[in-house]
Amino acid sequence: MSDLKKPSRFEVADRLHSAAIHLLRHARKQDALAGVGPARLSALSVLVFGGPMALRQLAAAEQVKAPTMSRIVAGLQGSGLAKIETDAHDARRIRVTATAKGERLLQQARTRRVQQLAEILSEATHRDLDTLLRAAQLIEQVVKQAADRKQ
């Protein structure tokens, strides 16, 4: 109960936006250790958890235009983190796949990021953690709903 005020959606959205930015800035520090930029790391994550896919799909998943993803994939390929094959049914398409090295690197980077955030949460009580967990679940839920509404 604590707060008597009923927060407006606008107020919540604004504070949530700010909090998310500040939170991710801390996680970002660890990314430097991976030796791979954030866009490549994020795309690699999609490949590892979503499986091989065409460039256009990958671009859509990352909400980025095709030329941008083309360069990201080229970078991943150059580092040996992903490989490109041509589609058997459509020679225009490519099939991007994470390599074993890519999967290994992603897991390490992911662990570092999460541990960095866990460290930040060291002052949080169990009650706080419960609130944060429920908030994270809510966010995933409403974001998914919003994405579904679009298509």
Next chain:
Amino acid sequence: MSDLKKPSRFEVADRLHSAAIHLLRHARKQDALAGVGPARLSALSVLVFGGPMALRQLAAAEQVKAPTMSRIVAGLQGSGLAKIETDAHDARRIRVTATAKGERLLQQARTRRVQQLAEILSEATHRDLDTLLRAAQLIEQVVKQAADRKQ
């Protein structure tokens, strides 16, 4: 009723990380409309809500190195969104201030961002909003504590 399980810091960090990424991907779309890059917009926000400050302070607030902030401020100045004065007590320092134009632009961008996220929250109940607001406050708090521990 919620959950009987006590969430670990690691688990909370992991879900929070994922939620923050997905949330910000939606907000990012609106930022393009401002005609000002995200780093400049964010720095301008600090100036508007935190008042005039030295470059070093601003860099610290944005968790960015001095040369990066130097360029961001130069960009803001070039667009007439901020102005630079010399500090009266210490001639090495500069005093960065948001202009009226900067404040106006920030408020517009802020409104767009907030409306975008508020739309996403359209399905959330008052109870959900309360959870999200408290989570946002907690995040800001622990991030601030982490930043203070460093210096």
Next chain:
DNA sequence: ATAATTCGTTAGCAGTGCTAAGTAATAGGA
């Protein structure tokens, strides 16, 4: 007075976003 520190800038690199324009392959219609 001199040395060390602090503040900000400049230069140069890498990465990431975009649009415009080009190439190659596929799909569709006359």
Next chain:
DNA sequence: TCCTATTACTTAGCACTGCTAACGAATTAT
């Protein structure tokens, strides 16, 4: 079938954002 339109990806070139290294100027400490 052949010609056109569409789709998939790449290339080129721009702007923005992050970094380190190296510099000049001002302040602080010895």
